[in-house]
Amino acid sequence: MSLSSIIYKFSLYIHTLKFLRTEQFKYRILRKLFRPVVSERISEVKTLSWVYDKGEVFNQSLLGPFKVRYLNVVADINAPTSWNNPQFEKLWLYNLHYFDDLNAVDNALRTDWHVALVQRWIAENPPVAGNGWEPYPLSLRLVNWVKWFNRTGQTDPQIIASIAQQAQALSQQLEYHILGNHLFANGKALVFVGAFLQGKEAEQWLKLGLDILNREIPEQFLADGGHFELSPMYHCILLWDLLELIQLAELAKLPQLEAVVSGWREVAVRALHWLSVMIHPDGEVSFFNDSAMGIAASPQQIFQFAADLGLSHTTQQQPLTTLTTSGYSRLQQGANTVLFDHAAVGPDYLPGHAHADTLSIEWSIGLQRVLVNSGTSIYGVSQERLRQRQTAAHNTVIVDQQDSSEVWSGFRVARRAYAQLLDGKTLEQRCMVKASHNGYQRLKGKVSHIRQVELSASELVIEDELTGQWQQAQAMFHLHPDVIVQQQGSQVRLRLPDGQQLLVVTAGTVQVAKTTWHPGFGQTVATHKVIVPFHAAKQRVCFQILQDQ
Structure with a gap:
């Protein structure tokens, strides 16, 4: 191993260990x-x-x-x-x-x-x-x-x-x-x-168990209801656990459980609302951080279990809903739904399920997913596990072939991105969210990434800006396997299973490459990604929904 490799490895350990708690x-x-x-x-x-x-x-x-x-x-x-x-x-x-x-x-x-x-x-x-x-x-x-x-x-x-x-x-x-x-x-x-x-x-x-839960529930479930590891899949797992504890309290009728169950129910209601914001119209979880289908109970099973326990939550979605504490936004216009990640990678002392996916988006039109992060099919310390966690596997911007957060090994993160919500508002027949992150500030060029997502019933517009010095950068847009991509020269069209067509419009060049999507553990599905290289500090990519088929 070269001296530079030893120094880099040492840096990874230092920037990972410094965040851990004494305990x-x-x-x-x-x-x-x-x-x-x-x-x-x-x-x-x-x-x-x-x-x-x-x-x-x-x-x-x-x-x-x-x-x-x-x-x-x-x-x-x-x-x-x-x-x-x-x-x-x-x-x-x-x-x-x-x-x-x-x-x-x-x-x-x-x-x-x-x-x-x-x-x-x-x-x-x-x-x-x-x-x-x-x-x-x-x-x-x-x-x-x-x-x-x-x-x-x-x-x-x-x-x-x-x-x-x-x-x-x-x-x-x-x-x-x-x-x-x-x-x-x-x-x-x-x-x-x-x-x-x-x-x-x-x-x-x-x-002992109640002492642990009394300590952990207030910390792990944030004020907006999200689980603090910021993975929709783990949110489902922990929310299901909480509902089972509520059910246990009703069945066992022990005074120790009856003394705390009302607080559990309040937390569960907030967590149910968070989940309703973070799912796609198809009823399944979004793929931010470690997320996959088939591991946790499905969102619909969770909602039904909660209803059986007499727990209700708000399901009516607004054009713009921002989960301020956890750092996600949901934009809705017409048949379009966009989920936008402007969150931290997770709690500083526990980023094991984090991906380098800051400022990534997912997009559905009706029940059809269009833009998808790559998902999670494997744990462990393999190269494939690392690839699925890296920035290039997500719908965001990669700078100088570096990750926005230094994910390494199977469950570790060294220097990590911190995001800031800059703006969010509903305009006439459209809504907009703007955020930035500092994950590339560790690079020699001290780069910051600013992204604005604007949604209407007829188009999705992503405007990216990179400040600082950089050599190369690309915006990645991973397509759901059901979306067919057609490239003719510089023009890229997307066709959905129902025949709906979309046009990718940008001032620069557009590339199409093969990639894979991982909706569940042990699952790999071939698909494509659209790559838009940066030719200037600012870049605008528009996905237009074509009316004439």
């Missing part, structure tokens, strides 16, 4: 020094009798007694080594340990398979070794097992003992080294177990 450093050290200890034998533990009957929203993942499908990858799990098989990615193995199928669609048809698989897990995953005993899969599995046990009339004391063992292990390795959605999941799991089992230890888990 993150502390708990990383403690995790290295101490291993959780669980009781080898659990004395008889009794359970409370409430039945959690809300579920059946997730797709079936257990295809047979020994066959599963996670992240669009099907595999056999017929050996004890299957639980930690190194040929599969870490996230796939985590999903194997979640046991989501216990509460998936038509789960009652697979109860015998479920009982056998739970018993297999207990026999083949001794404490506290392997992926299944790490705190995040522990948290998700505990909730799934607790919801499943009473609903299906299970009585096996071995399963109860295992739940208690797993709660012991979780309580000793809470994810304060990560924080964010991981710590929230830890708290939720301890609350579920504490409300399910009886006894002094269960009461301690309930208190």
